[in-house]
Amino acid sequence: MQNDQLALAQTRGSVDPRVKRPLPAWVSTTALLLPTYGWLTIAIFLPLLTMLAFSFMSATPMGKTPVEFTLKQYRAFIDQPYLLRIGFNSLMMGFWTTLFCAILGFLAAVALVRATVGKTRETLLVLILLPFWTNGLVRVFSWTMVLRENGFLDNILHMVVPDAGSISILYTRYAVVLGLVHGYLPYMILTCYIALVTIDDAIIEAAASLGARWWTILYKILIPMAAPGLISGAVLIFIPVIGSFMEPRILGGRVGVTMGTVIEDQFTQAFNWPLGASLSFTLLAVVLAIFATFSGVLRGRTAG
Amino acid sequence: MRQLGRFYLIAILLFLYTPIAVMMAMGFNESPLYELPFTFSTRWYEALLSNQPLLKAGANSIIIALITAVIATTLGTMASVALSRRTFRGKSLLQLLLLPPIAIPWLITGTAMLIFFYWSGIGRGMHALLIGHVALAIPYVVLVVGTGFKTVRADLEEAAMSLGSTPVHAFFSVTLPLLYPSILGAALFAFAVSLDQFVISYFLATPGYTTLPVQIYSAIRKGFTPEINAISTLLLLGSMAVILIFARFAKPGDTRDKR
Numbered sequence: 001m002q003n004d005q006l007a008l009a010q011t012r013g014s015v016d017p018r019v020k021r022p023l024p025a026w027v028s029t030t031a032l033l034l035p036t037y038g039w040l041t042i043a044i045f046l047p048l049l050t051m052l053a054f055s056f057m058s059a060t061p062m063g064k065t066p067v068e069f070t071l072k073q074y075r076a077f078i079d080q081p082y083l084l085r086i087g088f089n090s091l092m093m094g095f096w097t098t099l100f101c102a103i104l105g106f107l108a109a110v111a112l113v114r115a116t117v118g119k120t121r122e123t124l125l126v127l128i129l130l131p132f133w134t135n136g137l138v139r140v141f142s143w144t145m146v147l148r149e150n151g152f153l154d155n156i157l158h159m160v161v162p163d164a165g166s167i168s169i170l171y172t173r174y175a176v177v178l179g180l181v182h183g184y185l186p187y188m189i190l191t192c193y194i195a196l197v198t199i200d201d202a203i204i205e206a207a208a209s210l211g212a213r214w215w216t217i218l219y220k221i222l223i224p225m226a227a228p229g230l231i232s233g234a235v236l237i238f239i240p241v242i243g244s245f246m247e248p249r250i251l252g253g254r255v256g257v258t259m260g261t262v263i264e265d266q267f268t269q270a271f272n273w274p275l276g277a278s279l280s281f282t283l284l285a286v287v288l289a290i291f292a293t294f295s296g297v298l299r300g301r302t303a304g
Numbered sequence: 305m306r307q308l309g310r311f312y313l314i315a316i317l318l319f320l321y322t323p324i325a326v327m328m329a330m331g332f333n334e335s336p337l338y339e340l341p342f343t344f345s346t347r348w349y350e351a352l353l354s355n356q357p358l359l360k361a362g363a364n365s366i367i368i369a370l371i372t373a374v375i376a377t378t379l380g381t382m383a384s385v386a387l388s389r390r391t392f393r394g395k396s397l398l399q400l401l402l403l404p405p406i407a408i409p410w411l412i413t414g415t416a417m418l419i420f421f422y423w424s425g426i427g428r429g430m431h432a433l434l435i436g437h438v439a440l441a442i443p444y445v446v447l448v449v450g451t452g453f454k455t456v457r458a459d460l461e462e463a464a465m466s467l468g469s470t471p472v473h474a475f476f477s478v479t480l481p482l483l484y485p486s487i488l489g490a491a492l493f494a495f496a497v498s499l500d501q502f503v504i505s506y507f508l509a510t511p512g513y514t515t516l517p518v519q520i521y522s523a524i525r526k527g528f529t530p531e532i533n534a535i536s537t538l539l540l541l542g543s544m545a546v547i548l549i550f551a552r553f554a555k556p557g558d559t560r561d562k563r
Contacts (some may be wrong), residue, residue, distance in 0.1 A: 015559075016379050025390065025392075029386045029392055032382045032383060032385050032386040032390075033382075033383050033386050033387075033398065035379045035382060035383075036379045036442055037380065037383075037398065039379060039435075039438060040401065040402075040404075040405065040439055040442065040443065043405075043417065043435045043438070043439030044404050044413060044416075044433060044439055044468065045401075045404075045428060046420055047413070047416035047417045047420035047421070048404075048412075048413075048415065050419050051412075051415065051416040051419050054419050054423075061423075092535045100321075104316065107312060108312065108313060110309070111308075111312045112309075112313065114305070114306070114309055115307075115309025115310050115313070116309070116310070116313070124313055124317075125343055126548075127317055127320075128316065128317070130544055130547060130548070131320050131321070131324065133500070133543065133544075133547045134500065134540050134544055135499075135500045135502070135517060135536070135539055135540060135543060136500070136502065136519055137517050137520060138327070138520065138536040138539060139323065139324065141327065141520070141524055141536060142326060142327030142536075143323050143325040144524075145323065145326045145327045145330050146323045146326050146534075148338075149315070150338075150339075150340075151338070152322075152326045159561060182319070182320065182323065185319075185320070186320070189316075202535065218537060239407070239409060240410075243409025243410075243411045243412060245503075246502065246503070246521065249525070250524055250525075260411055263411060263415065264411065265328075267415050267418060267507065268507075276415060277419065280411070280412045280415055280416070281373070283409070283411075284408065284412050287407075287408060287412075
């Protein structure tokens with residue numbers, strides 16, 4: 001009975017004159033893909049190419065000054081040595097942020113996997129990841145409330161020690177790193193958690209019952225298992241951190257001068273777009289080099 | 305050991321939430337200079353009601369986020385159909401090309417957009433912000449909907465077609481209803497991405513057309529009152545609500561077969 005209907009439907013399908021001959025598959029595939037990639041071309045790829053072109057110009061092509069082809073924008077690091085120091089500071093800011101995130105995040109992932117189960121674990125994961133998807137600017141702003149002179153931290157301190165001075169660290173590099181760690185820690189917890197959640201409890205119990213101490217378990221089992229998570233977390237944190245500009249601006253004040261803020265200045269204050277473009281491309285080169293180095297690990301993550 | 309682990313996780317949560325809680329509390333404190341002791345007051349929320357620039361920026365943010373969600377979800381779902389269900393040459397290259405909007409620091413993408421939009425005559429303002437926000441949201445939509453596709457069996461659509469349904473009809477009547485939680489989740493995600501976007505908006509906004517984060521940033525740099533805490537609190541609660549609804553719909557870790 002069913003088969004009859006199926007056969008009927010099939011014949012109807014092929015005979016029915018209203019049914020047009022199907023278009024070749026590549027036509028519909030192209031039609032499905034074109035809007036997305038057309039949009040990305042206008043919004044991402046053409047802008048990056050234009051910026052590359054601008055980085056070889058001698059001046060912003062807006063006024064009357066003639067614009068020539070030049071490589072001088074890329075010599076900025078030699079011509080203006082202070083840029084080297086700023087670049088180094090940015091890398092250090094990325095290094096410390098990534099390191100603190102790695103230590104705190106790895107331990108949090110271990111605690112999640114080993115000390116929680118079921119609903120509690122799910123709730124904790126949601127709570128940890130929730131701030132990550134809220135406005136980063138607002139979270140940085142809230143640190144100024146905590147760190148400022150006579151702010152939350154000072155008040156807590158004065159409750160304990162009434163006549164102590166201020167321990168405000170606002171407008172220091174510590175504040176910048178603290179704000180960045182706060183912003184990116186959930187990333188590291190997530191990548192480490194994904195790597196560790198596959199560990200079979202039996203392995204750790206077996207190790208423990210065979211007399212392994214906790215540090216042996218840590219170095220021989222947990223860290224090697226978490227390594228892909230640690231690496232991809234580190235890459236995904238280091239890259240946005242070295243390009244950050246609002247965190248150093250708001251929490252660092254005068255000492256918060258980084259590659260990010262220098263680039264921002266070229267576009268919003270100094271109006272030197274070619275220099276901004278060449279600095280942006282130098283930063284992009286660093287980013288791409290990092291991705292190329294770790295692409296194997298990152299691909300393993302997305303495939304698994 | 306187990307106790308220590310739980311204690312540590314609570315400490316991490318305190319670290320993550322204390323500044324946010326302090327910031328929110330200060331929006332309800334009477335003193336314009338954030339002075340303590342704490343005196344409860346709603347004056348800053350009342351002041352918001354008459355702060356036209358902030359309200360306008362807030363309305364702009366919501367409108368942009370809504371339009372971004374609609375466009376990005378439509379385009380991203382179409383692309384996801386092709387990337388999940390079709391085989392063709394260059395597919396892995398196309399998948400790789402979805403990464404730049406997510407992976408390149410927004411400072412670089414944002415300044416590049418500023419240069420190109422200026423140079424090509426597209427200019428800045430609402431349309432420029434939309435072009436940028438949609439581009440940032442599309443990769444997430446493709447990802448979320450693509451994950452959804454893994455839970456919908458391809459042979460259901462084939463079965464419908466073998467029963468005489470056209471491919472288009474089979475997609476709309478069989479696959480789409482099964483896919484709809486993922487699509488709705490993707491739309492919420494796109495909405496949240498746009499609502500929270502600051503860097504790109506910062507470079508593409510004009511003095512006459514800004515979004516809430518851009519307005520908050522300029523307030524932070526030029527001097528501010530607890531009004532900023534009040535609006536920040538609303539923005540934060542808004543995006544948290546959107547993400548919690550998203551988590552409810554999309555269940556990112558859920559790959560059970562839906563039949």
